[in-house]
Amino acid sequence: MARMTMIEAIRSAMDVSMARDENVVVFGEDVGYFGGVFRCTQGLQQKYGRTRCFDAPISESGIVGAAIGMAAYGLKPCIEIQFADYMYPAYDQLTQEAARLRYRSNGEFTCPMVVRMPTGGGIFGGQTHSQSPEALFTHVCGLQVVVPSNPYDAKGLLISAIENPDPVIFLEPKRLYNGPFDGHHDRPVTSWAGHSLGEVPEDHYAVPLGKAVVRREGSAVTVLAYGTMVHVAQTTAEETGIDAEVIDLRTLLPLDLETIVQSVKKTGRCMVVHEATLTSGYGAELVSLVQEHCFYHLEAPVIRVAGWDTPYPHAQEWDYFPGPARIGEALRDMMEA
Amino acid sequence: MRDGQRLSLHVPEPEVRPGDKPDFSKVTIPKAGSVRRPEVDADPETIRDLAFSIIRVLNREGEAVGPWAGTLTTEELLEGLRHMMLLRSFDARMLTAQRQGKTSFYMQHLGEEAVSCAFQRALEPGDMNFPTYRQAGLLIAGGYPMVDMMNQIYSNDADPLKGRQLPVLYSAREHGFFTVSGNLATQYIQAVGWAMASAIRQDTKIAAGWIGDGSTAESDFHTALVFASTYRAPVILNVVNNQWAISTFQGVARGGSGTFAARGLGYGLPSLRVDGNDYLAVHAVAKWAAERARQNIGPTLIEYVTYRVGAHSTSDDPSAYRPKEESEAWPLGDPVIRLKNHLIRIGAWSEERHKQAEAEIRDTVVAAQKEAERHGTLHSGGRPSMRDMFEGVYAEMPPHLKRQRQQAGV
Numbered sequence: 001m002a003r004m005t006m007i008e009a010i011r012s013a014m015d016v017s018m019a020r021d022e023n024v025v026v027f028g029e030d031v032g033y034f035g036g037v038f039r040c041t042q043g044l045q046q047k048y049g050r051t052r053c054f055d056a057p058i059s060e061s062g063i064v065g066a067a068i069g070m071a072a073y074g075l076k077p078c079i080e081i082q083f084a085d086y087m088y089p090a091y092d093q094l095t096q097e098a099a100r101l102r103y104r105s106n107g108e109f110t111c112p113m114v115v116r117m118p119t120g121g122g123i124f125g126g127q128t129h130s131q132s133p134e135a136l137f138t139h140v141c142g143l144q145v146v147v148p149s150n151p152y153d154a155k156g157l158l159i160s161a162i163e164n165p166d167p168v169i170f171l172e173p174k175r176l177y178n179g180p181f182d183g184h185h186d187r188p189v190t191s192w193a194g195h196s197l198g199e200v201p202e203d204h205y206a207v208p209l210g211k212a213v214v215r216r217e218g219s220a221v222t223v224l225a226y227g228t229m230v231h232v233a234q235t236t237a238e239e240t241g242i243d244a245e246v247i248d249l250r251t252l253l254p255l256d257l258e259t260i261v262q263s264v265k266k267t268g269r270c271m272v273v274h275e276a277t278l279t280s281g282y283g284a285e286l287v288s289l290v291q292e293h294c295f296y297h298l299e300a301p302v303i304r305v306a307g308w309d310t311p312y313p314h315a316q317e318w319d320y321f322p323g324p325a326r327i328g329e330a331l332r333d334m335m336e337a
Numbered sequence: 338m339r340d341g342q343r344l345s346l347h348v349p350e351p352e353v354r355p356g357d358k359p360d361f362s363k364v365t366i367p368k369a370g371s372v373r374r375p376e377v378d379a380d381p382e383t384i385r386d387l388a389f390s391i392i393r394v395l396n397r398e399g400e401a402v403g404p405w406a407g408t409l410t411t412e413e414l415l416e417g418l419r420h421m422m423l424l425r426s427f428d429a430r431m432l433t434a435q436r437q438g439k440t441s442f443y444m445q446h447l448g449e450e451a452v453s454c455a456f457q458r459a460l461e462p463g464d465m466n467f468p469t470y471r472q473a474g475l476l477i478a479g480g481y482p483m484v485d486m487m488n489q490i491y492s493n494d495a496d497p498l499k500g501r502q503l504p505v506l507y508s509a510r511e512h513g514f515f516t517v518s519g520n521l522a523t524q525y526i527q528a529v530g531w532a533m534a535s536a537i538r539q540d541t542k543i544a545a546g547w548i549g550d551g552s553t554a555e556s557d558f559h560t561a562l563v564f565a566s567t568y569r570a571p572v573i574l575n576v577v578n579n580q581w582a583i584s585t586f587q588g589v590a591r592g593g594s595g596t597f598a599a600r601g602l603g604y605g606l607p608s609l610r611v612d613g614n615d616y617l618a619v620h621a622v623a624k625w626a627a628e629r630a631r632q633n634i635g636p637t638l639i640e641y642v643t644y645r646v647g648a649h650s651t652s653d654d655p656s657a658y659r660p661k662e663e664s665e666a667w668p669l670g671d672p673v674i675r676l677k678n679h680l681i682r683i684g685a686w687s688e689e690r691h692k693q694a695e696a697e698i699r700d701t702v703v704a705a706q707k708e709a710e711r712h713g714t715l716h717s718g719g720r721p722s723m724r725d726m727f728e729g730v731y732a733e734m735p736p737h738l739k740r741q742r743q744q745a746g747v
Binding site: 089101104109253 | 465467497498499501502506508509510515516518520523525526527528529530531532533534535536537538544556557560561563564567729730731732735736737
């Protein structure tokens with residue numbers, strides 16, 4: 001075991017995978033010599049050479065399009081889109097190509113590829129470095145969507161993603177890169193050093209895709225969260241004294257519905273929190289599934305606390321972010337219902 | 338600028354429209370054999386002129402002339418003629434089948450047969466094409482069974498793609514034919530990626546990307562050229578300029594660049610322009626580019642100058658936007674007739690043998706069609722199962738899809 005930040009854990013996952021399988025290649029903007037703007041690929045080029053880890057032109061559609069060709073050849077590209085906000089030029093390649101190769105060729109061509117991208121706000125990144133576009137991917141059949149919330153999961157999930165035979169969108173909450181974030185932006189930053197999930201094995205291990213985990217057991221209400229919001233939800237439960245059961249979804253597609261249903265049937269209440277904008281967000285899918293599968297166990301309407309339906313603002317970042325105050329208030333309202 | 342001068346927008350128009358007299362006077366056709374053949378390791382800077390000329394081998398008399406001649410034996414040329422005739426006959430039968438309601442859609446190659454048929458001869462087993470919907474000659478020349486193509490077109494119970502894909506969007510990995518997307522240009526950068534992978538693994542295989550004149554305007558075209566140039570990928574980037582993108586003439590995508598081949602110059606790619614209706618020239622240029630890629634020298638851009646004689650697809654009517662006589666006036670002629678005349682000229686073929694071959698080929702295609710139709714057509718007979726619809730989205734079916742399949746009752 002070693003102490004790792006989420007950045008180190010993600011790097012370790014690629015390192016371990018590249019060492020085990022020479023088909024694993026890593027590329028993207030600034031990922032080669034420099035090691036990525038968030039340092040996730042630092043040292044990989046030096047260790048594995050320029051043809052296994054290299055810089056790409058500033059062309060997201062090119063990075064993804066080339067990776068699709070490589071995957072069709074038989075490589076396993078693990079590519080980086082510098083910010084999730086930059087992925088739109090690649091959306092055509094992801095949704096109509098990567099996601100459908102297997103289906104449309106009846107398995108002749110497949111696309112074992114991982115597309116890593118930092119997601120979410122909290123670093124004063126403004127509208128083009130803060131977005132959470134997960135719902136744009138969960139709507140696409142053929143893709144899988146993963147959002148880790150801590151170093152241990154990040155490494156295990158990334159290894160699973162690299163070893164998966166189909167394309168995986170791997171969204172890395174950038175606010176969690178260097179430490180867990182409880183949503184209180186005005187308090188001192190904490191590091192992963194003091195967190196149990198900052199303990200990460202140095203060797204190969206896998207956290208399976210499609211499996212959620214209960215992060216905090218509770219009996220009053222189920223809170224469904226992923227990424228940064230897992231920590232915010234846990235903190236809010238402690239601070240409000242409301243005995244919430246917090247589920248870390250980890251994989252959004254395919255979704256671990258069983259764990260959700262089991263919990264909501266127990267608590268009778270459900271809240272979904274995400275940083276992405278509200279309307280047509282992934283929360284809508286979760287709410288729909290919960291009412292469909294747990295309707296007769298519900299004691300209150302299922303509600304969502306999410307980013308407002310505005311572009312991610314710069315100065316008003318913390319007014320936009322669904323922090324402990326908003327979640328706490330919604331939880332209290334819900335318990336009164 | 339003078340004070341108060343108003344601007345005006347330039348919107349290009351073709352020279353002629355329906356009712357006008359076809360006019361190709363602005364298409365400059367150099368004499369066959371007149372364009373030089375550089376060494377495959379030539380510095381792209383020294384061969385920029387090849388992007389503005391047209392490499393041709395067959396002259397008006399049916400002779401193979403000049404430095405690009407001589408890449409194929411007579412036997413290979415006879416086989417090439419057969420491939421083009423097969424493709425033309427196949428197209429005719431499938432067009433009729435579509436009109437008869439046996440499938441929803443079809444796209445033919447009429448006039449462009451030489452491009453894909455001759456190109457395939459320059460590749461080796463294991464190489465990979467990333468084709469568009471108008472390169473079925475790659476399959477025909479590569480020996481892919483016509484029955485399987487028809488099964489795909491009919492979406493019947495023997496369709497290798499289980500009814501999931503629009504007709505003619507074949508996939509044939511073993512024949513070096515990447516699954517056709519149906520979106521335009523996306524496959525161009527994928528071809529570059531595949532070639533990069535081959536180089537990363539220090540393999541010997543090369544890739545070929547395909548695109549039409551119209552979709553060179555897509556950003557994927559630019560992206561592919563950047564990546565190919567940056568990583569010197571072992572890839573041949575083919576542009577089939579058949580003059581028409583559905584109803585839009587090639588000038589709308591080309592803009593002021595002169596030729597499509599010239600697009601490659603800014604990326605430092607050797608860029609060649611070739612007579613796409615000249616089987617021998619297509620093969621010679623493809624072979625040059627393939628050698629260059631295989632020797633790890635790098636990518637090549639090739640523009641094939643040809644003409645789409647037929648409609649874009651069965652959903653298109655060219656008489657609405659271009660003169661009916663335009664294809665007759667096309668100055669580079671018909672690829673089948675030109676190769677036929679050459680073979681007659683060198684004493685390897687005759688009008689009688691040609692007629693006989695036409696009949697034999699028609700019989701071959703009809704026999705294949707009958708066999709395919711035993712497996713059903715789009716609206717009658719065998720068809721892929723509803724279960725096939727749910728399979729293959731992922732390697733392993735996820736729980737939500739299993740629930741939906743159950744809901745559908747299969």
